[in-house]
Amino acid sequence: MFKTILKQVAGLQLILGAVILVPCVVAMIYGEWYSFLGFLIASAIVSGLGYIIFKSLKEVDDPQYQQSLLIAALGWLMIIVMGAIPYFVIAQITPLEVMQGFVPHGFDYPSSLLNFKNPLHCIFESTSAFTTTGLTMSYHEPSIGKAVIFYRCFSQWIGGAGFIVMALAVFKQIPGQSAILLYGSEASGTKLKTNVIQTARSIWKVYVVITCIMIIYIFVGTYCILPDYPIADNLFDAVNHAMAGQSTGGFSTLDDSIAGYKSEKMEILFMLPMLIGGLSIPFLYRFTFLGNYKELWRDIQTRAFLIASVLGGIFLSVLLMNSEGVSDPIREGAFQFISGLSTTGWQTSNIGQWDDLPVLFIVAGSMIIGGCAGGTVGGVKIIRALLLQKGLRWHINKIFLSKNTIKKVKFNNRYLLSHEMNSELAKAGIFTLIYLLFVFFSTCITVYFMGPDYTLSDAIFESASAQGTVGLSTGISDPSMSPVLELVYIIQMWAGRIEIIPVLVLVRILFYGTKTRNI
Secondary structure, eight states: OHHHHHHHHHHHHHHHHHHHHTHHHHHHHTTOHHHHHHHHHHHHHHHHHHHHHHHHOOSOOOOOHHHHHHHHHHHHHHHHHHTTHHHHHHHHHSOHHHHHHTSOTTOOOOOGGGGGGSHHHHHHHHHHHHTTOOOOSOSSGGGGOHHHHHHHHHHHHHHHHOHHHHHHHHOTTSOHHHHHHHHHHHOOSOOSSSSHHHHHHHHHHHHHHHHHHHHHHHHHHHHHHOTTSOHHHHHHHHHHHHHHHHTTOOOOSSTTGGGGGOOHHHHHHTHHHHHHHTSOHHHHHHHHTSOOTTHHHHSHHHHHHHHHHHHHHHHHHHHHTTSTTOSOHHHHHHHHHHHHHTTOOOOOSOGGGSOHHHHHHHIIIIITTOSOTTSSOOSSOHHHHHHHHHHHHHHHHGGGSOTTSOOEEEETTEEEEHHHHHHHHHHHHHHHHHHHHHHHHHHHHHHHHSOTTOOHHHHHHHHHHHHTTOOOOSSOOSTTSOHHHHHHHHHHHHHHHTTSHHHHHHHHHHHHTTSOOOO
16 A cells, blocks of 8 residues: 555655756756756656655555545655755855845845745745645845745745646546546546546646736736836736746745735736636636636626625724725725635735734635635635535525425435435534634644733634635744744644645544545
8 A cells, every 4th residue: 555655655756856947947047057957956846756765666556535635744744844855955055145145226135035944944945835825934035146036936836736646637547437546636527527537637737727817917917007117027926926927835935925016906917817716617618618607697606706706894994994004995905805815925014913803804705715616715615605505594494385395405416315415514614613623723832932012812823824825924923933833833834735624534544544534
């Protein structure tokens, strides 16, 4: 069993090695030769180790269900750890004067590359990148160099669609049943094709096309809104922001995220990438490639996501009108609610200055719920929230039905009998309970280890942001945070990306092995 898992994990490392090579092109364009060398060294380490293990395990069994969950958990864990190597290597080999050369003209703060001399910060950054979270140890993004900025956003883009989905699209020899199990361990939502391999390729096709459209949209929009903005910087920003937006990752090329543009029109421009990123890839496939435009309203998740974005943005804006330190409540409320619901994490407001009520509302009303299942979002997912509210209404209404009435419920264009609905509710309810427990225990740890300037609502917000792979922050997540708290957030981001269950399966096997136990 372990050889099967090890070979699949090694296959993911081969892909990661290729991913690490891509920023070398950016490093050459901008003449960042120490970064170029760092990416080469890191790629050689990751690819070499993956190749040796992969080739040494020729005859292994095909993955089964239990193993596919372990592959998802361990595969993502190794991607996170090995993906941190470029940050560490570049920070070690880049001279201080070169690092300081990345700091924009007119500023005298130290380069954030210095933070990556700490291996834990490197793992945190890698976790946040590949899980599409957006919390960062690079609090001055421009000071880390163009190549590392690109690597962060590119990592989010790759992680958004999923490494296992990419492996299915690349490796042709994975048999049918094993492919189905591996796909189900990472991806959520319906299949686009009858064949899982074709589904994986279709996902990447949609993903690439939408991202390219967003690059053009952001580039042209920025040029129209800010005509004096340098063309080269505009193109670099557009590429990176399109990748971060489509993956709902939230990393930015600017020091203050989207607020760095200091333009209300630019904030409006960036709402569309967040909304599209929050939608499911199956919906985008049907809408874009099949031309099924009626799906925009017929799809239960898409409809709920759009309605929630509008109503939630309005309600948060109203709450912010009574919050001190908020200069433009409508502007900040609309943008930040969409950012939270889509789990993108682009930030235009100092959330640490908000009152408790709007903070708790954005946590409960957007960040914990998240966007559409089948997309790149975190959170519980809208489809589960809809199922739970439907189940509650169904349980109340069936009390008034006669004994001879066939008890069934219509949900998501399907009719479910009682036992089917109970099964779906049980799965959604258990997942939601586990999810909230993760947030609760993380909040308790955050309260214990956070600085004295933060409140309980700040702790809840930061914990929900890490668990939901959102990336919005009240300021708790920074290089000065407690290593214990940093490690907790790393675990949360990892578990949040693969929806917790594979992590719990891994923990169960570490403690009890694979033998069945009476419960």
